[in-house]
Amino acid sequence: MNSILGINSIRFFVLLLVQVIICSNINFLGYINPYVYIIFIFLFPIRENRMILLISSFLLGMLIDMFLDSGGVNAAASVVLAYTRPILLKTSFGMLYEHQSIKFSNTEIGSLITYITFGTLIHHLVLFSLEIFNISSILLILKKTLFSSIFTIILSILIIILFSRNKK
Amino acid sequence: MQQIINFVIRNKTFLLFLFLFSVALALTIQSHSYHRSKFINSANGITGGLYSLSNSIDKYFNLQKENEILSEENKQLRETLFNLKSSANNSSIDTSYSDKIYKVFTADVYKNSYSLTNNYLTINKGKNDSIKQDFGVITSKGIIGIVDNLSGNYATVLSILSKKSRINAKLNTSNHIGSLTWDGDSPKIVQLIDVSKFAPVKVGDTIVTGGQSAIFPKGIGIGSVDSFETDISGDTYTIQVKLFNDMSSIGTVYILENRDRKEIIDLENNSDE
Numbered sequence: 001m002n003s004i005l006g007i008n009s010i011r012f013f014v015l016l017l018v019q020v021i022i023c024s025n026i027n028f029l030g031y032i033n034p035y036v037y038i039i040f041i042f043l044f045p046i047r048e049n050r051m052i053l054l055i056s057s058f059l060l061g062m063l064i065d066m067f068l069d070s071g072g073v074n075a076a077a078s079v080v081l082a083y084t085r086p087i088l089l090k091t092s093f094g095m096l097y098e099h100q101s102i103k104f105s106n107t108e109i110g111s112l113i114t115y116i117t118f119g120t121l122i123h124h125l126v127l128f129s130l131e132i133f134n135i136s137s138i139l140l141i142l143k144k145t146l147f148s149s150i151f152t153i154i155l156s157i158l159i160i161i162l163f164s165r166n167k168k
Numbered sequence: 169m170q171q172i173i174n175f176v177i178r179n180k181t182f183l184l185f186l187f188l189f190s191v192a193l194a195l196t197i198q199s200h201s202y203h204r205s206k207f208i209n210s211a212n213g214i215t216g217g218l219y220s221l222s223n224s225i226d227k228y229f230n231l232q233k234e235n236e237i238l239s240e241e242n243k244q245l246r247e248t249l250f251n252l253k254s255s256a257n258n259s260s261i262d263t264s265y266s267d268k269i270y271k272v273f274t275a276d277v278y279k280n281s282y283s284l285t286n287n288y289l290t291i292n293k294g295k296n297d298s299i300k301q302d303f304g305v306i307t308s309k310g311i312i313g314i315v316d317n318l319s320g321n322y323a324t325v326l327s328i329l330s331k332k333s334r335i336n337a338k339l340n341t342s343n344h345i346g347s348l349t350w351d352g353d354s355p356k357i358v359q360l361i362d363v364s365k366f367a368p369v370k371v372g373d374t375i376v377t378g379g380q381s382a383i384f385p386k387g388i389g390i391g392s393v394d395s396f397e398t399d400i401s402g403d404t405y406t407i408q409v410k411l412f413n414d415m416s417s418i419g420t421v422y423i424l425e426n427r428d429r430k431e432i433i434d435l436e437n438n439s440d441e
Contacts, residue, residue, distance in 0.1 A: 021222050030355060031283040050181045058188045069210050069288035069324055071199025076192035083185040130196050132285050
């Protein structure tokens with residue numbers, strides 16, 4: 001229990017720092033940035049209370065917003081992702097989720113990719129819709145969502161695979 | 169009563185989600201109106217401290233470039249100084265400009281964003297350095313934005329790359345004015361709207377600040393005309409302005425205080441009544 005708490009708090013702060021100092025300054029092709037902090041929400045232990053997940057993802061999003069001066073955009077997107085997580089888990093892992101026995105370090109890579117892809121798309125769609133906040137620039141929203149998602153998905157999967165292999 | 173409590177307990181996750189989401193949404197909506205993002209911004213001790221740490225490392229990689237900009241600016245200043253001397257010798261000094269209207273501060277940029285819809289910079293001067301809201305921020309090449317939120321030692325600057333920002337600007341060659349806005353697309357191009365269709369616009373013309381807002385003095389460079397077209401109503405031009413500043417690489421900025429600002433605003437308020 002204690003080690004779970006420790007690992008998750010370390011992950012919280014490391015991802016916050018990485019996001020704010022490195023990932024938000026990449027600006028690939030002028031506007032594409034990965035949002036890797038959502039790995040925290042993806043990897044949050046499944047058996048823990050959902051209320052804690054909601055509150056901690058809200059806090060993480062709010063801190064990111066504070067650094068990036070973006071109002072409450074990241075907080076809103078993270079909370080949506082945290083709330084929809086069980087549905088995503090169910091669709092991508094199926095039976096494993098029913099038995100509450102998912103270990104992210106040794107799941108099939110296919111289901112992991114599905115899980116991360118859908119989660120990232122939901123998060124980024126909410127994020128950019130709120131950030132641009134104008135239904136008439138829907139094309140801009142979709143463009144930003146698509147390109148940033150590709151970047152985030154690749155980076156997230158790489159990070160998850162790299163760090164889970166080390167621990168084994 | 170029992171049923172209500174049961175309902176709350178059964179749906180506690182959903183209710184918490186709803187609550188947190190509406191808080192975030194409220195903050196988002198608030199941040200979309202100018203000067204309202206009071207609570208969540210990067211002008212505070214924690215974020216400022218972290219950005220100052222990362223900036224102190226980052227700075228070394230740009231020293232060469234900063235030096236070039238400084239020497240270029242030195243050259244320009246020297247030129248104006250020598251020209252001024254020679255003209256001062258020939259004519260009597262204009263007494264109306266003997267008091268300096270604008271006071272200049274320098275600051276380092278700790279954080280700069282240019283890929284969002286509303287972009288902010290964080291700089292290392294704040295209330296303790298007598299910086300106030302609505303001071304103008306420029307570099308040697310042109311304007312950057314307007315001071316928005318302040319803490320003791322840090323301030324956020326609303327960049328011209330923002331849908332909220334509207335800055336008074338004019339053509340260098342004539343006095344036709346317009347407002348500078350941004351469509352959120354490219355960080356190199358901003359839009360000058362509401363320019364009268366009688367204005368003599370040519371591609372390559374310089375756009376400068378109009379000096380009607382008491383934030384920026386008249387004649388600070390903004391950019392050059394990239395292309396222009398009449399807008400839907402046909403009465404005004406919308407001009408695409410290519411910025412002089414590279415907004416993605418800003419190291420040191422100047423903050424301008426207009427000492428007559430209060431007087432001008434008071435006067436304008438009085439005449440409105």
